[in-house]
Amino acid sequence: MSESLAIVAGIIFVTVAAVNVIVMLEASQHGVQIPYGCRQGLCGTRATRVLSGTVRMDTEDGLTAEQKNAGYVLPCVGRAEGAVVVAA
Secondary structure, X not given: OOEEEEEEOOEEEEEEOOOOOEXXXXXXXXXXXXXXXXXXXXXOOXXXXXXXXOEEEOOOOOOOHHHHHOOEEOOOOEEEOOOEEEEO
16 A cells, blocks of 8 residues: 655645545554544544545445535545555
8 A cells, every 4th residue: 555645834745646545544654643532523523635546445434514514524434446646
């Protein structure tokens, strides 16, 4: 699995290049801790914006309609579909 990290203006940008991996788990394996509450996609504690690529979520219950429309995902249940960049 390949991942790169960059910090710009205090925001951590995580690039996950592997397919079908949980974004939060891949980030944590590389030292990026994304806060979470339930790890089941229900609490919405860490809605994270996708900057590029596609993330498929196992559930979207923890996101509001506004967050979904703005491109947010739940990295605890979000699976990368190819290379993705998220602001963590």
